[in-house]
Amino acid sequence: MAVAVLLQLAVVVQLLCAVVASALNQDGILLLSFKLSLAGDPLGSLSDWGYTDANPCSWNGIVCDSESRVVSVVLPNAQLVGPVARELGFVERLRHLDLSGNALNGSVPADLFRAPELRVLSLAGNGLTGPLPEPQAGQLRSLRALNLAGNALSGAVPRNLVTLPSLTAVSLAGNFFSGEVPGGEVSPALQILDVSANLLNGTLPADLSGAGLRYVNLSSNRIAGGIPAEMAARLPANVTIDLSYNNLTGAVPTVAPFSTQRADAFEGNAELCGAPLERLCSFASASAVEPPRNGTKSPPAIAAIPQGPHH
Template sequence: MPSPSSSSSAYSLYNSYMVSNFMVSIIVPLFLFSLFVVHVSSCSQIDKLSLLAFSGNISTSPPFPSLNWSDSLDCCAWEGITCDGDLRVTHLLLPSRGLTGFISPSLTNLSSLSHLNLSHNRLSGGLQHQLYSLLSHLVVLDLSYNHLSGELPPFGIDNSGKNSSGAAIQELDLSNNFFNGTLPNSLLENLAAAAAGGSLVSLTVSNNSFIGHIPTSLFCINDRNSSSLRFLDYSSNDFDGAIQLGLGACSKLERFRASFNFLSGPILSDLFDVVSLTEISLPLNRLTRTIGDGIVGLTNLTVLELYSNHFTGFIPREIGKLSKLERLLLHVNNLTGSMPPSLMNCVNLVVLNLRVNLLEGNISAFNFSGFLSLTTLDLGNNYFIGGLPPTLYACKSLSAVRFASNQLEGEISPRILELESLSFLSISTNKLRNVTGALTILRGLKNLSTLMLSKNFFNEMIPQDVNIIEPGGFQKLQVLGFGGCNFTGCININK
């Protein structure tokens, strides 16, 4: 007769066996069901066919591998594709994939697409007439750095700047292509509405061949607190005419670029109301009149580029209020007067270029000692007098200095050796003396690769005891300019 304990053990084993069978009967069907669900849960067939049609018009070439877009795979798993919870394609992102061909109109069937980025490829041809308007969820469109060409077609979005689903364009980048003609009014009006509605953040059309006026005022005409625009870039096109009034209402604008165009007239004062600006880049235009003292109110500026225009008058006296400036490029204008003392407060400057103006004054009296981050200083082609500023030697980060074509006098100080990073030095066309001392000192600049001393040291004897090329001296020198000095004697170039 079995003991009570053996009966209890048998009962436990029986229960464990029944539970195991029960669990297997549940888990196996669930596993098979999950396989079935994975098999049937694939992207929309319309989206898949649209993408396959798009891929049929593009190709890649070595060293870029082919796309893994196969009809046998779920398109939500394809490279560059993201789908939403309804298995509709929302993102098509294939930047820098070596794509060639053209953008197929089949993409217009991707009705849930919100992000399209085909930048940094070699796509060519024009944009299809309805490409943008049928992408009803498009928020970001980036076609930059391709070979796209022709005029932009009309872009149909509703007048609210939103598409039929309620989304709104946030970023549009068509830069670095071969587009031409004017920007379509339909596109501009709807982008303006998107800016006023608080969605448009960035518009970039640089490096094309667009013509007409830059439509700045369209984006800044409503309640100034509602305009969301932060970045406007019209650079390197064929835009002309004056900068339109209205930018002052773009209260969130941070960067404004319109360089390398044919813009004319003054900088309108309402631009100085945009205190959020960190960058103004308007070089290589035909802008005139004075820069305007109001610009010193833009205290968040880090970049001010106004070179190669026709500006006149003084550098704003209180420019030192722009203490965050890192790049100040005002060269090739008609600026007059002296360097304002307040400029010394711009202690974050990295590049200072005032070359080719009509500036004057004793440059040795200017205090450069606070410019500890300065790497490039260009004051050439002005009317400065005095000697090389002794405070300049505190700028230990300097790698390039030009004082050429001024009226500087005196000798080169041994303290210039404190500028150990200096690789470019041009002091041509001044009235420097003592060429022997200059070469003896300058050969100690170990990183110097370009040295321009032309039209100085007039009628001095070329030194015979200073070897230009010898161990320990001018180790990296590649360019040496001595023209127009009327030296006597000869140069020793023997090693």
């Protein structure tokens, strides 16, 4: 603990000295705090980040607006080692933050959600751990795409994450999230929800609804029980749903959107039966209802959420 405190003090002292010695603007100072917090930059991706510039607009991975304010920090696959600095959340006009495919560790700092104009946030493919902070009222109102897949995050999925007003795509796949699948109504803007390959348990939420949903991936979890027919009335008929490799039981409801999925959307559930599976049910399931007269065909599954343009 003492060593960590001393390291933090050393970073602060370096920053204070830099502020006195240079004319670097506030955004640049905040970005340098991120650089100084890192334990490694083996590719030298941040080698041109320094105190002598008036602003960081010429630095690798940085894009500014016409007023020399940082709007984009894009440094994927740069082999950066260390934590995600909380100071990044104070870059006031930051819209696009992509630090995916690095070796970042520690937790997702709650202050990261303070960036008022953040639209794309990707920290996928790192070694981040711990719970995901719950966005506070008024935060992340501009966020459109969130990709935290392929980390080691744990705890419950924050319920208000899927109600953010502008969010269109979220992937939390390949982590250690546990607890139940968030139920209730998601944001009308949300189209892609991927929480596959986690440790989610409990039952499917019968009240899950969202008018804009196009792809919902709940595969490779520990979800048990039947598939509630009530979900069909609350989900778009053309949504693609993947429920494979869980512990689901009973009959697949014979109504869209469940009746229009491919068989592999339900495979890996040993006690699930009924079309489109080849395994027939030997009993009448209360969850099965009559199909509509005009069923619609599901679109192909969406493989990835939007990352935004790389600069």
